[in-house]
């Protein structure tokens with residue numbers, strides 16, 4: 001039936017599939033929250049739509065999903081520039097590395113920037129936010145695994161960096177974000193991030209992806225970032 005030429009016949013199964021995936025992930029979040037004695041409403045599901053076809057993104061919107069994450073500014077503009085005006089209550093999070101020359105575009109598009117990790121970037125974001133734009137709050141990304149190839153401030157430098165961003169630059173920092181090393185037990189990293197947020201008086205924790213979001217919810221995540229678990233495998237990246 002999928003080879004039928006009518007576009008309706010093509011899109012309906014995708015809508016149903018994405019709707020089912022979203023329902024399954026939401027149920028798993030609720031179950032993990034229950035295990036930890038947490039209110040499931042305290043956990044926001046970010047649907048990570050990077051490198052996904054528009055028809056799947058539209059299917060998620062049709063299923064009522066409103067919070068999305070992207071990791072490249074240019075691709076996010078392509079995905080969301082027009083949809084922004086069509087959809088009520090859309091909330092877009094930047095979850096990928098931000099170059100300083102893209103800060104203006106990022107602040108114009110994203111409600112939340114989760115990847116503040118160096119002073120120069122924090123300064124530029126604070127300046128851009130002061131002259132308008134959409135961004136309301138920021139997270140600081142912590143490289144909990146201290147991996148050289150990964151973005152994020154080192155754990156030993158996190159407290160001082162948080163203070164600099166908040167107190168000196170006036171950035172509205174609300175939480176911390178991390179991406180644990182692929183080959184390590186994520187729970188240790190989630191617990192470390194939670195403790196770091198607690199001692200700095202930050203309430204939001206962005207942690208957990210398709211493979212480990214339930215663990216993250218048990219350890220206090222207030223945002224989980226799920227891509228393939230909702231949309232399936234990503235498209236290959238264009239080169240350049």
Ligand SMILES: *Cc1c(COP(=O)(O)O)cnc(C)c1O
Pocket residue numbers: 048050071095096179208209210211225226227228229
């Ligand atoms: C791609 C990405 C995700 C989603 O990954 P999945 O394993 O597909 O759920 C989450 N967080 C960040 C920072 C990402 O870049």
